[in-house]
Amino acid sequence: MNAKKAIIGGTGVYDPKRLKDHQQHTIDTPYGNAVCTIGEYSGEPVVFLPRHGEGHHLAPHQIPYRANLYALRALGVTEIYATAAVGSVHKNLLPGSLVIVDQFLDFTKSRPLTFFEDGRPVTHVDMTDPFCGRLRKKLAKSAEEKELPVVYGGTYVCTEGPRFETPAEIRMFDRMGGDVVGMTAVPEVVLAKELGMCYASVAMVTNYCSGITGDVLTHQEVLDVMANNVHRIRDLFFHTLLAPDHSASCACQTAAQSMNA
Template sequence: MQPKYAIIGGTGVYEPGAVEDARDVEVHTPYGDALATIGLYGGQAVAFMARHGKHHATPPHKVNYRANIYALKELGVEQVLATAAVGSLQPGLKPGDLVLVDDVIDMSKSRVGTFFEHDSVVHVDMSDPYCNRLRRNLKHTANRLDYSIHAGGVYVSTEGPRFETKAEIRMFQALGGSVVGMTSMPEVALAKEAELCYATVCMVTNYAAGLTTNALTHQEVVDAMRHNVEKIRALFYEFIQSDSDERTCDCKRAVGGQTPLRREEQ
C-alpha cells in the first residue's frame, strides 16, 4: 500500500480519522526516525503524520522536519496537505476561520532548513512556496462542501515555543503578514526541495497579541482546534477522493531532480 497523499496534522490534529486498515510505520532516515500511519480512505492510500507526535510532546522548534519530509518521500508520497493552528494578524480573519495561505515569511532562528548541506549547492525557488494547483483544488473542494475559506494569506513562521510580543505582532502586520504560527518553516521549504506538492490550511484559533486584551494560552489553541478538526479532515479527504492524481504543476521539478533523498537515487 503506497500512499501518494499525506496529511500532516498540527496542534489539535493527532489522529488520521476515518481510515481503514490503518497501521503505524516507522521510517528510518538519515535525520532520525519518523512515525506515520498508513490507511485507506475511499480506496485511496493515505499517510498521516502527527507533526508534534501523537501526544503533542514535541514543541515546534524541536520538530524533526527533515526526518518527517524525508520519510514521506520514502513512502512514495507526492502530495502533502498540512494543518496549522495560527493566530490572526488581521481583524478580518476571525477565530474559527480557515485560511489557505499562499506565501510565508520565515522568522525562525535555530532550525536547519535544507537537505542540501554537503557536496552540492542548490537554491530552490520559493516564489510560490505552497503549491498553486493544490491550493486551487482545495478551494474548489471547500466550495463544494459549502465551507467558507480565505483563499490567500501570508503565514509568518516564528521560532516558538513562546507566543509573540505585541511589538513583534505590529512588525509582522507592517510586513504584510496575515497569520502567525510556528511550524510552516522549514517544513514547506523542505517539501519543495523534496519535489513534493505541499499546501497548508490554517485554522485561526485566536487573535494575536495586541489585537485582544485576553492573555493567550496553549489550551485555548487546542480547544479551538478540537472544535474544528473534523471540518479540516472532511476537506482533506474529500479533496483526496476527488483529485485526478495528475501533477500538472512544477513542484515535481522544483530542484531539477537534484533532491538528495534515497528514493530519487534508486
C-alpha cells in the same frame, strides 16, 4: 505500501475510522525516525503523520522536520495536505477561520532548513509558489462543494517558538504583509519543495495575536478553538483526497532542479 498522498497535522485531524487497515509504521531516515500511520481511504493509500510526534510531545522548534519529510518521500508521497494552528494579525480574520495560505515570511532561527548540505551540490530552490497552487485550487474547490467558508490566500509568518510573540512583533508582521502567525510551516514547506513534493496548508485561526484585542493569550484557548473546529479541516482534507484534478500541472517537482548552481 506506497502512498502518493499524505496529511500532516495533529491527532485531531486523524480519524482512524476513515482509514481501512491502518497500521502505524516507524520509518528510519538519515535524519532520525519518523512515525506515521498508513491506511486506505476509499481505496486510496493515505499516510498520516503527526507533526509533533505521538502524544504531541515535541515543541515546534524540536520537530524533526527533515526526518518527517524524508520519510514521506520514501513512502512515495507526492502530495501533502498540512494543517496549522495560527494566530490572526487582523481583527477581521476571526478565530475559527480557515485560511488556504499561499506565501510565508520566515522568522525561525535555529532549525535545519535544507537537505542540500554536507557535500551535496549547492542548490537554490525556486519558491515563487511555495504552497502548491495546484493543491490550493483543489482545496478551494472542495471547500466550495462542501459549502465550507475559507479564505483563499494569505501570508503565513513562521516564528521560532515555543513562546508567543510580543505585540511589537505582531505590529511588525502586520506592516510586512503578514496575515497569520504560526510556528511550524517553515522549514516543512521548504523541505517538501526540495524533495519535489506538492505541499499545501490550511491554517486554522485559533486566536488573535498578542496586542490585537488586549486580552492575555493562553495555550488552552488555542486548544479549545482547535478542538471545536478541527472536524472542518478533516472533512475538507478527506474530500480533497478523492477529488479529481482539473488544474494545470505545477512546478513543484522541478523547483529544486531549475536553479542548480
